[in-house]
Amino acid sequence: MDTQKAIRFGALRVAEYRFYSMSKWMTAVIAFGLGNPILYLVSVGLGIGALVDANTGGGGVLGVPYLQFVAPALLATAAIQGVMDEVTFPTMDGFVWDKLFFAINATSVSSRQIADGVMITALGRGLFTTLMYLGVLLGFGAIPLSSALPLLFSSMLAAWGWSAVMLAVTARLENDEGYFAIIGRFVVAPMFLFSGTFYPLEQMPIFLQPLGWISPLWHATQLGRFLAYGMPIETWLVVVHFAYLALMGVIGMRFVYPKFAERLSR
Amino acid sequence: MDNREVVIRARGLKKTYKDFAAVDGVDFDVYRGEAFGLLGPNGAGKSTTMKMISSVSQRTDGELTILGKEPNTQGPEIRAHLGVVPQKDLLDRELKVWENLFTYGRYFGLSRKWLKTKVDELLEFAQLTEKRNSKADDLSGGMQRRLAIARGLVNEPEILLLDEPTTGLDPQARHILWDRLFRLKEQGVTLVITTHYMDEAEQLCDRLIVMDKGKIMAEGSPASLIKEYSSKEVVEVRFGTDKNESAAKQLEGLGDRIEVLPDRILLYTEKGEELLAKIVDSGLNPITSLVRRSSLEDVFLRLTGRTLVD
Ligand SMILES: Nc1ncnc2c1ncn2[C@@H]1O[C@H](COP(=O)(O)OP(=O)(O)OP(=O)(O)O)[C@@H](O)[C@H]1O
Numbered sequence: 108m109d110t111q112k113a114i115r116f117g118a119l120r121v122a123e124y125r126f127y128s129m130s131k132w133m134t135a136v137i138a139f140g141l142g143n144p145i146l147y148l149v150s151v152g153l154g155i156g157a158l159v160d161a162n163t164g165g166g167g168v169l170g171v172p173y174l175q176f177v178a179p180a181l182l183a184t185a186a187i188q189g190v191m192d193e194v195t196f197p198t199m200d201g202f203v204w205d206k207l208f209f210a211i212n213a214t215s216v217s218s219r220q221i222a223d224g225v226m227i228t229a230l231g232r233g234l235f236t237t238l239m240y241l242g243v244l245l246g247f248g249a250i251p252l253s254s255a256l257p258l259l260f261s262s263m264l265a266a267w268g269w270s271a272v273m274l275a276v277t278a279r280l281e282n283d284e285g286y287f288a289i290i291g292r293f294v295v296a297p298m299f300l301f302s303g304t305f306y307p308l309e310q311m312p313i314f315l316q317p318l319g320w321i322s323p324l325w326h327a328t329q330l331g332r333f334l335a336y337g338m339p340i341e342t343w344l345v346v347v348h349f350a351y352l353a354l355m356g357v358i359g360m361r362f363v364y365p366k367f368a369e370r371l372s373r
Numbered sequence: 374m375d376n377r378e379v380v381i382r383a384r385g386l387k388k389t390y391k392d393f394a395a396v397d398g399v400d401f402d403v404y405r406g407e408a409f410g411l412l413g414p415n416g417a418g419k420s421t422t423m424k425m426i427s428s429v430s431q432r433t434d435g436e437l438t439i440l441g442k443e444p445n446t447q448g449p450e451i452r453a454h455l456g457v458v459p460q461k462d463l464l465d466r467e468l469k470v471w472e473n474l475f476t477y478g479r480y481f482g483l484s485r486k487w488l489k490t491k492v493d494e495l496l497e498f499a500q501l502t503e504k505r506n507s508k509a510d511d512l513s514g515g516m517q518r519r520l521a522i523a524r525g526l527v528n529e530p531e532i533l534l535l536d537e538p539t540t541g542l543d544p545q546a547r548h549i550l551w552d553r554l555f556r557l558k559e560q561g562v563t564l565v566i567t568t569h570y571m572d573e574a575e576q577l578c579d580r581l582i583v584m585d586k587g588k589i590m591a592e593g594s595p596a597s598l599i600k601e602y603s604s605k606e607v608v609e610v611r612f613g614t615d616k617n618e619s620a621a622k623q624l625e626g627l628g629d630r631i632e633v634l635p636d637r638i639l640l641y642t643e644k645g646e647e648l649l650a651k652i653v654d655s656g657l658n659p660i661t662s663l664v665r666r667s668s669l670e671d672v673f674l675r676l677t678g679r680t681l682v683d
Pocket residue numbers: 373390394395413414415416417418419420421422460569
């Protein structure tokens with residue numbers, strides 16, 4: 108047994124194992140990854156988009172076709188949903204259901220490496236989902252190729268911030284108690300509706316706008332719109348969007364590590 | 374008395390949950406290559422002690438050194454050389470039998486190539502070769518236990534920690550496992566075993582501690598414990614549920630010591646057959662009687678006033 112070899116790269120080994128487990132569901136992962144964007148393209152793009160573009164005389168929203176306007180939000184949502192599955196369920200499984208983290212932690216892998224491994228896997232899954240979404244959008248000619256990288260960036264930044272915060276929350280749960288349903292209904296769904304996804308946030312009554320301001324989806328969407336097609340935003344706001352998402356991740360992880368350490372060392 | 378290397382050293386080791394002391398200041402040393410046992414009833418603190426030794430659970434107080442290292446700060450370094458078989462198997466139920474072994478080996482940074490042969494060897498060891506492609510979830514309880522034990526060996530540990538290794542195994546599987554553990558010991562692996570089976574402790578352990586309510590009641594080899602705390606032989610007599618108490622009064626003075634249990638009376642003596650003859654001569658007619666050698670069970674009864682397996 109080579110001690111140094113054993114204690115290095117533990118996070119990657121945790122991720123390797125998670126990806127391996129995930130590969131057994133690959134068909135489902137791909138089906139969801141492709142099914143979602145196609146459904147949205149058909150309903151939002153062809154349905155609402157046609158309506159909006161027709162009513163604006165082809166001008167779309169803020170000077171771009173409707174589909175291009177919503178694309179940053181759709182992609183960030185895809186990324187957020189991709190990471191969500193990978194931080195919540197495996198973490199509940201790890202601590203509560205099958206307690207697999209305790210088995211992993213009995214090896215040379217540390218609690219911090221387990222947390223990092225979960226994050227790597229989640230971001231990997233988020234990246235995969237986002238890339239498929241991007242592929243569909245590009246394939247249907249919904250966005251120009253030049254938007255691809257900027258939108259990948261803004262989406263993954265949202266994925267990073269969101270997954271770290273969700274991991275911090277999930278790591279604190281001692282039992283299930285319908286938490287996923289609550290998060291889905293009262294956090295994710297409203298976030299999708301109140302983040303300036305389908306129309307600019309400024310069109311909402313002012314008392315509802317704060318819902319968007321705290322939403323990572325709004326920040327990612329605005330950042331994406333700025334980066335992808337130069338939607339005019341003041342520089343300080345661009346900085347805020349970026350910093351908000353980045354800090355969500357950094358602060359989230361600051362809560363994740365000690366909680367993982369505490370739970371595994373009881 | 375001993376110049377063998379101490380691989381586990383505990384002094385005043387303590388673990389409290391809220392204000393309940395699950396392990397309440399225990400001292401012991403484990404030497405390289407020996408089989409060391411933790412014997413005690415449910416809730417004695419055996420698993421809690423094991424979790425601290427396995428360098429995951431943080432102690433509340435006291436000293437603990439494993440392989441010369443400090444578990445609080447060097448957990449991963451220590452764990453690289455430990456094999457852990459937890460009381461609950463904690464297998465990945467979705468993965469196949471061989472995958473459980475393989476993925477576990479990967480956590481230790483072991484190469485895929487090396488693991489391929491190792492996994493086959495371990496499947497053979499655990500007699501699970503035919504089940505290699507079954508999901509862990511589909512194995513019987515005893516098979517899952519064997520898989521968990523095989524998994525604990527994947528990194529060729531210096532110390533193997535077994536928390537109730539044979540609970541749930543049938544007698545044949547138990548004996549096979551004991552044989553495997555003997556072989557590991559011959560190869561120089563240090564074994565730490567918790568159990569509440571007397572025969573297991575007597576068969577496997579060179580030395581053991583008897584625990585109760587988080588404390589150590591006695592320490593020594595099975596033979597020395599029996600010698601110190603019990604007589605050579607025991608006469609067990611039953612008179613029927615309500616009659617044991619009154620019969621016990623008449624048995625007073627016979628034997629070195631007497632224990633009255635709800636269902637039977639135990640008389641401790643050096644010469645069992647002679648004592649039994651005396652009982653029968655005195656006109657008492659036990660429904661059943663039995664003369665046997667003293668066991669760790671008797672040691673435990675003496676130390677705590679309770680039986681080990683209820
Ligand atoms: N995480 C925990 N939180 C609170 N109490 C605990 C915890 N783990 C163990 N205990 C308590 O500590 C005591 C010792 O438990 P432990 O599991 O070490 O006993 P044990 O000797 O292994 O028993 P068994 O033979 O039943 O496995 C028990 O009273 C148990 O309820």
